[in-house]
Amino acid sequence: MNGIFSRVLIANRGEIAVRVIRACRDLGISPVAVYSEVDRQALHVRLADEAYLLGPAPARESYLNIERIIELAHQAGAEAIHPGYGFLSENAEFAEACARAGIVFIGPPPEALRAAGEKTAAKELARRVGVPLVPGSDGPVSDEEALWIAGQIGYPVVIKAAAGGGGKGMRIVRSPNELPSALRLARSEALSAFGDDSVYIEKYIDPARHVEVQVLCDAHGKCIHLGERECSIQRRYQKLIEESPSPIVDPALRAEMGEAALAIFRAAGYVNAGTCEFIVGPDRKFYFLEVNARIQVEHPVTEQVTGIDLVVEQIKLAAGYRLEYDQKDIIQRGWALECRVYAEDPDNNFLPSPGQVVALREPAGPGIRVDSGLYLGQRVTIDYDPMLSKVIAWGRDRREAIARMLRALDEYEVAGPKTTIPFHRAVLRDPRFQAGEFDTGYVARHWQGVPVPEDLLVKAAVAAAVDFHRRPKVVTGERPAAGQVQESPWKVAGRWAALRSR
Amino acid sequence: MNGIFSRVLIANRGEIAVRVIRACRDLGISPVAVYSEVDRQALHVRLADEAYLLGPAPARESYLNIERIIELAHQAGAEAIHPGYGFLSENAEFAEACARAGIVFIGPPPEALRAAGEKTAAKELARRVGVPLVPGSDGPVSDEEALWIAGQIGYPVVIKAAAGGGGKGMRIVRSPNELPSALRLARSEALSAFGDDSVYIEKYIDPARHVEVQVLCDAHGKCIHLGERECSIQRRYQKLIEESPSPIVDPALRAEMGEAALAIFRAAGYVNAGTCEFIVGPDRKFYFLEVNARIQVEHPVTEQVTGIDLVVEQIKLAAGYRLEYDQKDIIQRGWALECRVYAEDPDNNFLPSPGQVVALREPAGPGIRVDSGLYLGQRVTIDYDPMLSKVIAWGRDRREAIARMLRALDEYEVAGPKTTIPFHRAVLRDPRFQAGEFDTGYVARHWQGVPVPEDLLVKAAVAAAVDFHRRPKVVTGERPAAGQVQESPWKVAGRWAALRSR
Amino acid sequence: MADYVVRVGDREFRVAVAEESGGLKVTVRDEVFFIDFARLEAEPRLSLILKAGPGAAGGVSVEVVRDERGRLYPGGIPLDTEVLAARLAALEQVRRGAEAGSGRPVEVKAPMPGLVVRVGAEPGQAVRRGHVLVVLQAMKMENELSAPRDGTVRDVRVRPGQAVDHGEVLAVLE
């Protein structure tokens, strides 16, 4: 490819580093990996052409170490750096440091990162171009202001800590008389969590759905959108299942949301791939939430329905290439879903579950794509985000995509760490999910683990007993002599039928 | 799915058995596997809900044992049998035996199998509906007839054994004076190979391309085609690389070939999936070759560009479902390629290479689908066809599909048996292939192995030495004492540059 | 013939295994299976085919990974298992019975190494099942460790800012 980079450093790890390596290969670019001490054996280190040690495990000494990364890019002769997501991907100082070092940052220019990537600046931008925001206070409020604003925008309202996120200091208020005590509690939580008791107030959209629009902008003034993704299946603001298109978006709403997103990106002088997140209320009105000025975890669902390779586009756009197609050429075909596989125990409040991967089978076959950083023997540590891989399923329609995803999840075996795979299986079998009827409160409201089917317990008991029975014994005394169990004649019908109807 | 089977027996092994299991899962059908003694640990046995032992390894005692398979289908309570490809897939007696046993054969009705699946009957059918055949004798010829016919159709001509295939008894003749000795040799070869010295004569199309059309027919009279596949990269009539669309087919030719294929299938009273194979000459004229009355190895490339799951359709059509779309709804999107991975040594005349799989990494990521029966620890035996898996790559255009395929082939690691992966890498990097300029003689003409790049030899030497050096030694004497090698100062520039430009 | 007690999670199964004409006859509860058992090469993977009769050609196919700690993954679902010779199990039962009595203290342990960011209860406090006792940061997330049952906090052994190891006791509930 003419004028594209010959060598790109990937300042990330895990599945996204592998994903970027693949995009580099597809462009004939030599990928360079960086890694922390615990990642020496990681897949991205082995799949890259070159690999450089960043430093110890803690992110700030490795994947967040700006100086070190730029130094290594120079050593390796990389002309550009792809930051993946997380880590330094939306860090304007990093983008500036790259520019100073004469290295291309594969992402938006620093000014656009600041204008679109920072939450308050982005809201200001949205307001300026006339994209609706969730009604509420402009910033921190006094108790009196809160009461007045709540009256204006109507109940229910939500109080949020101005200094933080993650649900801390958040209170939902359904009537004026609840407001004073809710404010008191929210301020006290905010103070203890963030050392700052400022709160702001917003209309509480309930039920709400999280819908976002993927955008690509080239450096020559062309911006197009690639349709939406629905990401309402989440817990504690962590997305778990995404899809494209959204079950609640029709062509008119798609065009409207797309235009809103493009207006914001154009106003920010944005170049490269980015996403505009919206909250959609039960009346299908949408409100601007934030801009993600990077590639997102869930980008593959858009790739599967549009046919466009977003990471390849990122690299080409960063090299100054023009978008080769227009808005009218973007056609969504079929339906795609993504399930994120985390090393978390869904039956125990999604607690992280580190450990060594002792057996692994990743799904494959028609309609299935797996973006993974997993390998047999891998030690999943607690140093980084627990996401291990993503299963992406495409089908001609949502029903087919769900059927294929279920088949893939049933094939997927990760032994060692516990994973969210059983969670996904249960959600995808839930008639509410299958009907497209869910919102951002779905997991909190409905998820309570799934009982293990009786036939699996019996199978496990039989397998464990037979394995033990046939295993060479070190201590002879461990294996019991012949027992006295009374055997019934071949009574098989009942259990047999149960085992068969899997 | 209403009225679909609840349990289907898959009378096959390897990747196609796994492929059919996946289709069953997607339809909510319980898949039942059968296996021969050497396949006890095979993937299809483990992925199925139930598994039944057929018998010893030899195919005629296992996968070709009609009675045994039908008996097991009864035992398992399967309502239908999917035969895959090869083995019993085009065996009309098997289809009839299924019908007698009250089991649905997932394939065409026996009469259609006979009318379309047998070579001479199919040619008669093609002639009847006006589809062009390669000019030549209708059947066996005497030496005098051969001379006369060759004069009529024009040289070059080809003499073929009437009783067999596989290139035995075949002779290409470029002028009348070569004909008598060619006939003598061909008859003698045919006699020793098949016990029958009958030969027939045909115009020799050269260069020729192998292009085939995928067809689906329901039991209610609707037949549609799903465009073409090009399969010209082959050796000894064994296909190695396939793609859809074909680089030489334009919409007009596609429509024309599609209509020709449909005419034949309609005339045969065909139901289910089938393929019509054509030879296309340098003038882009096409000639009927044969009908494949089954699912084909290369079906995934059609699936990737049309979005239609052909194996799912086979099952639904066998259950009496109507096709849900019309010809106008079939839209090819992008480009798909398939590379077949055989346990054969491409550097040694494609000799079979059995052995145990000691390490395995299958490719994944954007645009890549792998249909595979491979697993770590597998013993590849000499009992069956040596095809292990297929890599399928999709891209928005042929260039992108090739780039992705190359990336996938570079990721693919099978240690143990030698495979055709290095062959595929070389062909996909050949500018002739990339330009779409090849024909059925490509492999014979151009393939002569590829020299191992010097940098890989150095890497292997270094890795072997370091591995040996660091391996705990059983016999202490084996590890030499300190040597006397004179070291040069850090001379790295030359080799370093070579190693880097991979 | 051997008689086992197999614990699967918090369930217990009595399983009898007998070698019989080259195969295995397994009785679990009042059902009998004839089992073709294979240990797969190159991975800790087992494959069982459960047949209804000794001469049957096949039956239900079960593939299951077994890790070193005895965790099995039928259908990919992790299940902790323990196999005991039935007589040993009976002895243990008796011992446990003696120890029994309700309200034994429960130790809340760290399920992974991490950093304590918050402590949600103090000694002497009565808590309900689900009450957050300790919040532990690991894998870039805050993880709430809550009371496994109603009770009174007897001891809190950590404070915010403290790094803890896998398995370390954080609090004791009684």
Add this chain to the structure above:
Amino acid sequence: MADYVVRVGDREFRVAVAEESGGLKVTVRDEVFFIDFARLEAEPRLSLILKAGPGAAGGVSVEVVRDERGRLYPGGIPLDTEVLAARLAALEQVRRGAEAGSGRPVEVKAPMPGLVVRVGAEPGQAVRRGHVLVVLQAMKMENELSAPRDGTVRDVRVRPGQAVDHGEVLAVLE
């Protein structure tokens, strides 16, 4: 420091390996690499990072599978390797030199078990490199085994219909 002769296919490399401040210094021909070497768990897989200097942070990443027979798969390409201490290699060289002389007989062996379907030469026949000596059926295909060089067939040890084992001598060429 240790000095090796490494055969890779029909090529030979002299490789010196020295342990140096926790890493490995490797000299091959006149080039020097500093190597970070890791043996991967759970599979016979090696990972090497070839660095240009002893203090370099990184360099070329080489992942390679090594099977029990010493076959390596750099870039997935199977290469038979053999490592010998340099002194042993030198001794072997001398022994070989003594044995040498051209035209030693070549045995054509079965590369896999199979069934002989055709024999393409008879004793005494002069054949060219590539002449098909034996056709062996295996994996549902006919596989042609041809003369590795020009020569005279000294012996044909099989006949059509005969089943042969892996490694069995089919014919001898001189």
